[in-house]
Structure formats: C-alpha cells, structure tokens
Amino acid sequence: MLTYTLRRLMFAVPTLFFIAAAIFFLLELAPGDPMANVPLTVPSEVREQMRQALGLGEPAHIRFVLWLKQFFWIEPLNLVDHWFGTTFAEGELRIISWQNRSPVFLTIAERIPQTLWVVGTSYLVAILIAIPIGIYSAYRQYSLFDQAGTFITMIGFSVPPFFSGVFVILIFSVYLGWFPTIYDTRLVVNDWDSFMQQVRQMILPVMVLALQITSQLSRFMRASVLDNLNQDYVRTARAKGLVERRVILVHVLRNSLLPVVTVIALYVPAIFSGAIITEQIFKVNGIGQLLITALQANDWPMVQTLSFIFAVLIVVSNLVADLLYGILDPRIRYD
C-alpha cells in the first residue's frame, strides 16, 4: 500500500504541473487588465510603472516559473518561519495579490475558517442525515417514507441555493425573526453566548447547503443499499436466523457504505473551495467569495493560487478515496 501511495503521488506531479500551467496560461489569455480599476486620470507612464511593479514586464513563461518557485519554495519557507520563528524566507518575494498588495496566503488564511465552519458543518450534518434516510428508504422501497423522501430530495436537487437561500431568509429571518440574515465574520467565539450566536448565524447557510448535499448523498446511499439488498449474502444472513436489524445494519450497511465513502471523500475539496453562491447570499466571506471577488478584480495571482490549491485537494482526495476503499474492502489490495 505504501508503494502504491508513493507511486500515485509521483504520478500526481506531472498532473499538477500540467494543471498549474493550464490555469496560468488560460488566465494569461483571458481579457482584462489589472490596471482597469485605476482611475483614468492616472497618466499612462505611471500605469506602465505600476504594471512593472507588479512584475508584468517579464514574459509569461518567466512569470510562470517565478510563480512555481514562490508557491513551492518561498511560501513553504514562510510557513516554517511562521511556525518556528526562523528567518529563512526573509527578503524573498511572496505571491502578492494585485488587489490589496498583500501576500495571497495571508488572505486565504483569514478566509479559510469561515468556509470550514459553514461548509464543513453542513457537510457533516448532511452525512449524518443522508445515511440513515438512504438506508430506510431502500429498506422500505416505495413506502410512504420512501416516496416522501424521493419528493423532498428532488426538491433539494433541483432548487438552486440562490432561491432556497433567499426563501429561508424570508421565512426564518424576516417573518419569524429567529436567525440573522447576515453572517457576522468579526464575531469572536470566546464564551457560551458568542458560541450560541455563532450557531444561530450558521443555521441558515448550513440548512441551505445541507439540503443540497443530503439530497445527493441520500439518493446515492439508497441506490447502494438497494443494490445490496438483493445479494445472495443477505439471504444467507437471513437463513442464519439473524434479526433484521443485524442483517441490515451489519451485513448490508458495510457493503453499501463502500461506494458512498468514496463519494464522500471525493466531495471534500468542495468543503474548502466553499459554496460560492451560498456564501454570497449570506455574506460569509469565505474562500468561495474570495475567488469571486478576485476574478472580478482581475487578481490573477489570487485566482491562480486558489485554483491550484483546489486542484491539489482534488488529486489528494482522489487518492484518499482509493486508499479508503482499499481499507474498507478486503478484496482490494494495492500491491
């Protein structure tokens, strides 16, 4: 398994290099000018100087190599410095955002907690709800519960968050006044009251996101359980005289979880990349929102870095999904 992991990681290097290049040169080809937001009163020589200062004077391939160096060498050094108080990275130029002229990674580090709180929680909630619903719907296929579940998940599937988000705001914030409409990022959780406030402001975005994820996951779980219920080993388990609960929750569940765990693992990058629309609606300034504003401001270093981080997460979670499958399914061995 270790050899397999190392081999997969080695294969990931050219993949990631290709992705980094693709993102970089696509952005290079895209229209838009980082100076577009500078007032027209600024003379063109000054504009040109500002472009030079951003490093835009060099040809694209040089800037690409520079970005690679910054991402893989200087930024890790900065992290080491940050953790251990060393000064390895002193004087080296970090990846700088064109928008606010500060290191990209500092901004990302500010935004990540918001996204993790909101999207991470909704993912967790969705998993906890979806798996039992999936099992029960499959076990009682075509029952009232299953039909109702199908109906609700179809709604969850098809109603986009920009509608359901506004809808829950209208009901729970405007009419009922239970929860705030806007997520307050400045809130510091240091006691019970502020914790409760944090919970209250998380409920609506979590609700919207969890509805969507639960819909998908529970359908997936249901299909997986249905596949397994007709298997011969289930008949064997019943022929052994096991109680129905044990047949389902031990024999069927373990087999049905195999594909679902893979799907869950593959979905993890989405937790970090955030939920762009939901974050916009509830004013959660997480990663999704950061990416949108960076795109609007032609902040290519930020877009490049974020996109590349997502790519790394996707590659890694694919590997994790495969390894998990190997651990859960004794038939699969990676030697």
Next chain:
Amino acid sequence: MPSGDRTVLEVRGLRTAFQTRSGSVYAVNDVSFDVKRGELLGVVGESGSGKSVTMMSLIGLLPMPPARIEAGEVLLDGEDLLKASPARLRNVRGGEVGFVFQDPMTSLNPVFPVGFQIVEPLRRHMGLSKKAARDRAVELLELVGIPGARARLDDYPHQFSGGMRQRVMIAIALACDPKLLIADEPTTALDVTIQAQILELVHKLRDELGMAIVWITHDLGVIAQIADRVLVMYGGQVVEQAPVRPLFRDPRHPYTRALLKTIPSVTGERAAKLQVIEGQPPILGAFPTACPFRDRCPLAFERCHAQNPAREVVAEGHDVACFHPSAQGAEAVA
C-alpha cells in the same frame, strides 16, 4: 433407506403464489412430501419447476410480498412453521434448519472474515461466548475438511476457492446442529471433481450427524449418487415420488422418463443426437386445472387437458401423478 425413523419434516398441500403486475404466478401448487431423520431426499426438476421456491417457503425466506403462501402445512417435528411467529421462525432458521445455497461465490458476505460469519449463528442460537463460539467454528471448519482451520478463521471469502467456500457455507448451515439441512443446488456452480468431494462430504456428515437432508438439483447423476428417495417436480407440482432405485429402474411419469432419457450414456452405443424434452416449461399464470406437462407429453390425451391428475400410489413408497395407464403399471408405450 432408513425407514421406521421418525419424520422430521412433513409438508402438506403447500401452495405459494407471487403477485406480479400481470397477475398471480402460481409457483408451488399443492406440494406434499416428508423427510425422515437421517434420510436424504433428492428434489429434481428443470429450472422454474418450483424446487427452490418450495424450500424457501418452508422457513419464510421468500420476500413477502410479492410472495404469498396461500395454503398448506409445514410441520417441523409436529410444529406448523406457517403459523409460527417471525421471532420463532428466526430461531428455526439457522438453528433447527440449515441452508446451503447454490452459488458459494456470492452467498458469503465479502467484507467479513469467514470466522465472523460462522460465529454469528452460534452466538445467536446457542448463546456461546465469543471464545467458545470461535472454538466451535474451528471444529466446524475441521469437520467440513478445511485444512489449517484456526488460521483460516480470519481469512475473507475471496481468499477461499469455490469448493472451500461451499464447505464454509456447509459449516455455517451445520453450526447449530440442525435437524434438517436444505441444500439448494449446492454443487451446481462447482466443477465436477469438487462436486464429487462435496457430495462425499455431505454423505459422510449425514451418517455422522444423522440429520435429514433435502437436496435440490437438476442433475440426475447427483441424485443417483446420494439420494435415498427422489421427488420429481414439474410446473410447481410433485409429479412423481419414489425411492431412488425404483425411480431409475422403473420411472412412471412421462416427464421422469423423458428426464432420464436426456442423460447421455457412457457405455453402449453412442446416440446420434442428445435427447431433449421438446417445448418449454409452463408459465404458471393460473392455478392449474389440467396436467402441467400436457403440452410436452407424448402420451397426453383429452383427460390431461381437462383435469389435473392427483398423485396415486403405484408401488410401495412410489407415487405418480399421471392419468395414462402406463403410469399405473401397464405396458409402457413411449
């Protein structure tokens, strides 16, 4: 055939139907038979003749709905299982009645070690401690002839060959010393040498443990080798029942005769063409009011289309459901 022993299983007039979108399908129609202690009853018939459904009906293994048992009695040591509660049936399954299924490749749960799967019924029915159940599991694996039993307890099904997996299935079925073992085509998925080993094993276990065995198969060669008595099924009914020797020497039902003719002979003259039974088995869309075999029977006459023959005794322990005089002992025509 060890006669005079007490009857373990007695089935009377069992009738099972399936509800489908296009109406009911009558899969088992008035099936009656019994099995004595230490006896091996072979059940033959082609696919769709109702062999498996009959046996699954006995202990509530059919999904209901769509299946429904419409009539009959299933007496296990005098207790009617069709009237038993679900909890009681669970105690019977795996405890008093063991089951071995056709395909050992899929009958074991792939994600649990075989030891876990053998221990389950032991803990459930015999209330053994973890340790005691594991020891008993080792004994069982040794009993069914798996070498290095203790070491193999933690292996997964995919680490066993097909024949070995079927041995594991037999060990599970035998775990709680059942009175009755129902084997549903247990050697069909195995190659011939492995099949011979399994047959020998079951024979040996029957002699050692003395339980009753119902062996479902479509292979007459297997029946000739191991059965004491044979039940021939066709179209959801028992068409002939006889001890194994008389059945092969003097088959009475045209279907049984046709079945026996389909076996190619290894001695004597080589047949120009393998024998087949023309036509298809019936689709049981209605409760039968005529002989189910009439459309494929060379001897069928008017009565066969109007009435369903009942089983009549033609010799000791030998009964047949056929109107034709040859079935009753007159000179065979076909």
